[in-house]
Amino acid sequence: MSPKTLYDKIWDAHVAHEADDGTCLLYIDRHLVHEVTSPQAFEGLRMTDRKVRAPEKTIAVPDHNVPTTGDRDAKIENEESRIQVEALDRNAREFGLNYYPVNDVRQGIVHIIGPEQGWTLPGMTVVCGDSHTATHGAFGALAHGIGTSEVEHVLATQTLIQKKSKNMKVEITGKLAPGVTAKDITLSVIGATGTAGGTGYVIEYCGEAIRDLSMEGRMTVCNMAIEGGARAGLIAPDEKTFEYCKGRPHAPKGAQWEAAMEWWKTLYSDDDAHWDKVITLKGEDIAPVVTWGTSPEDVLPITANIPAPEDFSGGKVGAAKRSLEYMGLTSGKPLTDVEIDTVFIGSCTNGRIEDLRAAAAILKGKKIKEGMRAMIVPGSGLVRAQAEEEGLADIFKEAGFEWRLAGCSMCLAMNPDQLSPGERCAATSNRNFEGRQGRGGRTHLMSPAMAAAAAITGKLTDVRTMM
Numbered sequence: 001m002s003p004k005t006l007y008d009k010i011w012d013a014h015v016a017h018e019a020d021d022g023t024c025l026l027y028i029d030r031h032l033v034h035e036v037t038s039p040q041a042f043e044g045l046r047m048t049d050r051k052v053r054a055p056e057k058t059i060a061v062p063d064h065n066v067p068t069t070g071d072r073d074a075k076i077e078n079e080e081s082r083i084q085v086e087a088l089d090r091n092a093r094e095f096g097l098n099y100y101p102v103n104d105v106r107q108g109i110v111h112i113i114g115p116e117q118g119w120t121l122p123g124m125t126v127v128c129g130d131s132h133t134a135t136h137g138a139f140g141a142l143a144h145g146i147g148t149s150e151v152e153h154v155l156a157t158q159t160l161i162q163k164k165s166k167n168m169k170v171e172i173t174g175k176l177a178p179g180v181t182a183k184d185i186t187l188s189v190i191g192a193t194g195t196a197g198g199t200g201y202v203i204e205y206c207g208e209a210i211r212d213l214s215m216e217g218r219m220t221v222c223n224m225a226i227e228g229g230a231r232a233g234l235i236a237p238d239e240k241t242f243e244y245c246k247g248r249p250h251a252p253k254g255a256q257w258e259a260a261m262e263w264w265k266t267l268y269s270d271d272d273a274h275w276d277k278v279i280t281l282k283g284e285d286i287a288p289v290v291t292w293g294t295s296p297e298d299v300l301p302i303t304a305n306i307p308a309p310e311d312f313s314g315g316k317v318g319a320a321k322r323s324l325e326y327m328g329l330t331s332g333k334p335l336t337d338v339e340i341d342t343v344f345i346g347s348c349t350n351g352r353i354e355d356l357r358a359a360a361a362i363l364k365g366k367k368i369k370e371g372m373r374a375m376i377v378p379g380s381g382l383v384r385a386q387a388e389e390e391g392l393a394d395i396f397k398e399a400g401f402e403w404r405l406a407g408c409s410m411c412l413a414m415n416p417d418q419l420s421p422g423e424r425c426a427a428t429s430n431r432n433f434e435g436r437q438g439r440g441g442r443t444h445l446m447s448p449a450m451a452a453a454a455a456i457t458g459k460l461t462d463v464r465t466m467m
């Protein structure tokens with residue numbers, strides 16, 4: 001048998017049909033559905049009088065438009081948001097899906113609750129009408145975003161038409177230095193490869209620094225594979241993965257667990273498998289980083305100065321000029337001089353319990369800078385409950401943070417949590433595009449510990465000075 005990558009193995013196990021031109025029909029194990037990209041897909045089913053082919057493998061949750069304050073049973077004020085959330089509610093009930101309504105404690109960001117509830121498991125194919133579906137790759141699942149017409153196709157057939165991508169290996173060797181996290185790894189990779197570096201590839205992240213990460217950290221890394229242009233990100237499952245999955249509500253039990261483990265233990269890239277592209281970073285070389293511009297590739301160590309357009313070449317010169325203008329930054333000044341007025345800790349990148357613990361470790365016994373607007377938005381109701389039980393919520397509230405209900409929130413500002421024009425935010429999310437967090441808002445991406453440090457000082461801050 002010829003050697004295979006992890007991606008090859010999962011792919012081969014799911015091909016239902018291959019056409020002469022290489023186009024394949026892939027079987028889909030899990031279909032996650034949120035309110036933004038699904039209404040038209042369900043309408044399509046209705047119009048053609050179809051049912052959902054595998055409702056037991058389809059999981060629906062509202063997350064993007066839900067308010068994170070107040071009464072969850074109250075009507076959503078914004079009409080567009082309300083229509084989407086109500087449509088999902090109707091569709092989930094009518095088509096008999098697994099459903100976590102907004103007032104269910106298990107509700108949360110779709111990419112956080114999939115793993116949390118044990119829907120996401122090694123070796124699966126997982127899709128969702130959402131680009132950050134790559135997150136689930138942390139379990140050694142082939143997971144990627146799909147468009148609304150594909151959502152309809154998967155709902156109707158439980159299959160997806162796909163062409164195979166190329167294999168890319170991203171190896172992070174050695175150990176991370178103190179203060180350096182999974183977020184710094186994933187941002188540094190994009191800084192090195194650019195936002196198009198992964199185009200046409202499925203990335204497998206490997207190496208000692210990846211193995212050392214918790215499942216939460218691995219999800220942070222895979223979450224941003226899409227920002228590096230890749231179709232999906234993967235990490236081979238290991239004991240940590242199995243331990244995380246064991247006992248989750250929808251994980252297999254008993255003999256079924258044993259049978260699953262037999263297959264899961266074969267899920268690694270063979271030694272002499274073929275890679276179309278290989279990138280290697282040394283863990284020791286990775287610093288706590290922040291973004292300075294309006295693309296996730298605009299990454300620098302926190303100790304650097306704000307770049308000048310002339311530091312770049314080609315099309316990037318003009319892009320950097322526009323970014324710096326939009327961001328209101330002066331070239332040559334230290335990044336640590338940049339003052340911020342808002343801190344957002346949350347999102348499917350960094351809204352899990354470990355992220356909240358990392359922020360709490362910095363915030364314990366401290367106060368945020370006067371006048372600072374700071375919020376923690378847990379990734380799910382269960383993350384929120386656990387943080388309360390562990391006393392983290394008290395640390396946040398005593399420090400001056402708002403303690404919110406679960407949802408996407410200020411990651412993309414589809415709910416009332418938005419930046420005003422010119423406001424500058426230290427954010428733990430994954431996109432710093434113009435207007436992403438509200439029209440005219442300015443976003444600096446970073447790790448939860450770095451965002452917590454910035455909340456205290458009121459500036460972009462090297463977390464290592466506060467440890």
Ligand SMILES: CC(C)[C@H](C(=O)O)[C@@H](O)C(=O)O
Pocket residue numbers: 036037064129130131132145412
């Ligand atoms: C709304 C949704 C389609 C979108 C995505 O696909 O990623 C959102 O989650 C985002 O992060 O921009």
Ligand code: SF4
Pocket residue numbers: 063064109111130132347348349407408411412429430
């Ligand atoms: S938290 Fe942000 S990135 Fe994640 S699904 Fe929601 S909007 Fe998209």
